[in-house]
Amino acid sequence: MTQAxxxxxxxxxxxxxxxxxxxxxxxxxRDQDVxxxxxxxxxxxxxxxxxxxxxxxxxxxxxxxxxxxxxxLVGRWTMTDLQEDRSLVRNLLNLGVDLYVVDWxxxxxxxxxxxxxxxxxxxxxxxxxxxxxxxxVPRINLLGVCEGGVFTTCYAALQPARVNTMTLTxxxxxxxxxxxxxxxxxxxxxxxxxxSLEPADIDRLIDAYGNLPGELIGAVFNMMTPIRxxxxxxxxxxxxxxxxxxxxxxxxxxxWIADRPDHPGEAAKQWMxxxxxxxxxxxxxxxxxxxxxxxxxxAMPVLNVYAKDDHIIPxxxxxxxxxxxxxxxYEELALPGGHVGVFVGGKSQKLFAxxxxxxxGRHDNAG
Amino acid sequence: xGEVGDAAASNGSGPSRELRVSTxxxxxxxxxxxFWTQAGKAALDLHQGASANLASMVGKMPGFxxxxxxxxxxxLTQAARTVASLWSTAAAISGSLQSxxxxxxEAAGGDSTVxxxxxxxxxxxxxxxxxxxxxxxxxxxxxxxxxxxxxRTEREQAQLAKxxxxxxxxxxxxxxxxxxAWVRAGNAFNQALAKRTGTDGVAPSGRALxxxxxxxxxxxxxxxxxxxxxxxxxxxxxRAGSELRLARRGLAERMAAEFDMPTRTEMxxxxxxVTELRRELRLVRRQAEEQVP
Numbered sequence: 001m002t003q004a005x006x007x008x009x010x011x012x013x014x015x016x017x018x019x020x021x022x023x024x025x026x027x028x029x030r031d032q033d034v035x036x037x038x039x040x041x042x043x044x045x046x047x048x049x050x051x052x053x054x055x056x057x058x059x060x061x062x063x064x065x066x067x068x069x070x071x072x073l074v075g076r077w078t079m080t081d082l083q084e085d086r087s088l089v090r091n092l093l094n095l096g097v098d099l100y101v102v103d104w105x106x107x108x109x110x111x112x113x114x115x116x117x118x119x120x121x122x123x124x125x126x127x128x129x130x131x132x133x134x135x136x137v138p139r140i141n142l143l144g145v146c147e148g149g150v151f152t153t154c155y156a157a158l159q160p161a162r163v164n165t166m167t168l169t170x171x172x173x174x175x176x177x178x179x180x181x182x183x184x185x186x187x188x189x190x191x192x193x194x195x196s197l198e199p200a201d202i203d204r205l206i207d208a209y210g211n212l213p214g215e216l217i218g219a220v221f222n223m224m225t226p227i228r229x230x231x232x233x234x235x236x237x238x239x240x241x242x243x244x245x246x247x248x249x250x251x252x253x254x255x256w257i258a259d260r261p262d263h264p265g266e267a268a269k270q271w272m273x274x275x276x277x278x279x280x281x282x283x284x285x286x287x288x289x290x291x292x293x294x295x296x297x298x299a300m301p302v303l304n305v306y307a308k309d310d311h312i313i314p315x316x317x318x319x320x321x322x323x324x325x326x327x328x329x330y331e332e333l334a335l336p337g338g339h340v341g342v343f344v345g346g347k348s349q350k351l352f353a354x355x356x357x358x359x360x361g362r363h364d365n366a367g
Numbered sequence: 368x369g370e371v372g373d374a375a376a377s378n379g380s381g382p383s384r385e386l387r388v389s390t391x392x393x394x395x396x397x398x399x400x401x402f403w404t405q406a407g408k409a410a411l412d413l414h415q416g417a418s419a420n421l422a423s424m425v426g427k428m429p430g431f432x433x434x435x436x437x438x439x440x441x442x443l444t445q446a447a448r449t450v451a452s453l454w455s456t457a458a459a460i461s462g463s464l465q466s467x468x469x470x471x472x473e474a475a476g477g478d479s480t481v482x483x484x485x486x487x488x489x490x491x492x493x494x495x496x497x498x499x500x501x502x503x504x505x506x507x508x509x510x511x512x513x514x515x516x517x518x519r520t521e522r523e524q525a526q527l528a529k530x531x532x533x534x535x536x537x538x539x540x541x542x543x544x545x546x547x548a549w550v551r552a553g554n555a556f557n558q559a560l561a562k563r564t565g566t567d568g569v570a571p572s573g574r575a576l577x578x579x580x581x582x583x584x585x586x587x588x589x590x591x592x593x594x595x596x597x598x599x600x601x602x603x604x605x606r607a608g609s610e611l612r613l614a615r616r617g618l619a620e621r622m623a624a625e626f627d628m629p630t631r632t633e634m635x636x637x638x639x640x641v642t643e644l645r646r647e648l649r650l651v652r653r654q655a656e657e658q659v660p
Contacts, residue, residue, distance in 0.1 A: 047649070048645065109634075109638070110638050110641070111642075112635070112638060113638060113639045113642035113643075114642060118642075118646060122646065122649055125653075126649070126653070129656075185585070185586065185589045186589050189589075189592060189593070192593055192598070193592075193598065196598035196599070196601075196602050197602050197605065198602065198606075201602060201605060201606045201609070204606065204609040204610065204613070205605060205609050207609070207613060208608075208609040208610075208612040208613050208616075209609075209612070210635070223592055226584075226585060226588045226589070226592075227581045227584050227585040227588070231581065
């Protein structure tokens with residue numbers, strides 16, 4: 001937000017002109033003009049509501065072992081390909097990476113009994129097998145984002161022989177490590193908020209609504225930046241509304257935020273109780289399909305990417321993985337910005353994809 | 368310097384609700400002040416009347432096997448009174464803040480957007496509509512459609528009434544926490560404003576003023592959201608919201624059963640079965656694929 005100019009009359013006139021131009025522009029833009037996730041891709045596998053896509057190459061392939069991007073059930077993978085010039089997907093494709101992404105679809109009430117076991121051992125496992133089959137390699141590279149990073153971690157610990165490398169992005173491992181960063185305003189509020197609920201309350205919430213409503217999740221996110229949420233349709237919009245390119249950028253982000261699926265109920269119970277409340281992942285106490293998720297079984301090279309100012313997944317909750325792995329197996333990349341800034345920030349974009357490509361390139365063992 | 372925090376009737380708990388401001392409210396703001404005060408009182412009266420009527424109605428039902436719900440438990444009444452009191456204080460603060468941007472005033476720096484935005488965010492109702500977005504989401508999800516034709520079974524009616532009263536009480540308690548935060552934000556803003564105004568008596572204008580409010584309010588709200596009081600009251604509200612929704616479902620399912628309509632519970636049973644069958648199918652398919660050389 002900028003300071004007022006020295007001449008209030010001039011400033012008022014400028015704002016008036018900007019609003020006039022912006023109103024005209026806003027009236028012309030249709031929803032179909034606001035496109036996200038436009039990198040060309042093909043559907044290569046599907047089961048129930050889960051779809052696996054393979055992106056079409058943009059340059060000659062430089063890395064033999066393909067990468068599978070796994071986003072969580074909170075939000076959607078389209079953040080990784082928000083727009084042409086702010087796209088992790090395009091940046092990786094331009095570096096010659098063979099890229100796949102799993103799309104969990106739109107869970108409805110019919111999916112309320114799906115568990116983390118189903119998503120990790122079932123759907124994700126099937127996607128990994130399919131990618132490996134298509135690429136004719138025994139193991140593939142995994143790139144997990146946020147909750148998808150937890151899925152990836154669990155899968156890699158349960159099936160280490162199928163994973164060549166693992167890249168985690170803004171991924172919580174120690175869900176209680178937020179305590180060390182509570183002096184930073186707003187940081188780790190989701191951790192605090194979820195722990196404030198009784199386990200029985202979570203059960204009743206899911207009983208009542210079937211799933212964890214996406215609208216509810218969005219409201220909790222908004223609580224982390226309360227005044228920001230109030231002002232975005234005033235000043236943020238005003239600042240961009242007379243510039244078509246900037247306005248479309250802003251609207252693409254709005255479109256992504258609005259696309260917040262419901263989180264399947266049983267999986268949400270596990271996510272909130274087993275992980276946020278009881279912190280079972282870092283303690284290697286999480287059990288999926290009857291098997292213990294033992295983080296000491298992570299045998300592949302790991303690149304852990306976190307955002308320095310991530311208020312949703314505080315860095316300490318991600319970095320907790322480092323001390324658990326042997327020296328030489330684990331690398332970290334700290335990116336400037338916050339949770340979403342990792343994907344759309346100008347500085348982080350220059351660092352993120354090249355670091356991933358370089359990391360998987362060093363371990364490009366297709367044998 | 369005038370004091371406008373005297374209208375707040377302190378209940379002796381929570382933070383100080385006294386507010387010192389540098390500018391008295393203008394007549395337009397007084398109208399707003401009156402509106403809020405009266406709205407708070409009207410809401411309290413309405414709530415008490417509705418509760419009394421409900422208790423009276425249920426109590427008169429022939430053969431009703433349970434004692435009727437209390438017209439208003441002392442805790443519910445106290446919660447409602449506290450909220451009404453806080454509304455008065457919040458109204459006073461908001462009036463003072465908005466008088467900084469009184470028509471013809473200099474503070475907005477001629478920027479109508481700043482003025483409109485400031486007026487909007489200095490309105491305590493916004494704290495419920497946006498900053499407390501979760502609250503409004505829960506309210507909307509819980510209150511949902513009316514089931515006017517299903518009020519037939521006394522036992523379920525009593526249960527629903529009880530859960531509704533619990534929901535109201537928890538909601539009022541949470542509103543109290545939020546309003547107290549708003550009062551603290553008003554105080555923090557005034558202190559920051561006094562500091563910025565300095566000895567020359569010239570207050571910041573335009574967006575600088577808005578920035579000042581944003582910083583003050585953000586700090587207080589983030590601090591409030593981490594407080595034990597906020598987390599406890601919000602958790603209680605979520606719990607009450609779930610129970611109300613489940614109680615309402617119970618009534619709907621009773622009626623559905625009478626007309627041989629499938630119920631939510633039956634649908635969930637089916638969905639569970641389908642999910643389990645699909646899970647088994649995936650496993651069998653996977654095992655079959657792994658056996659192929």
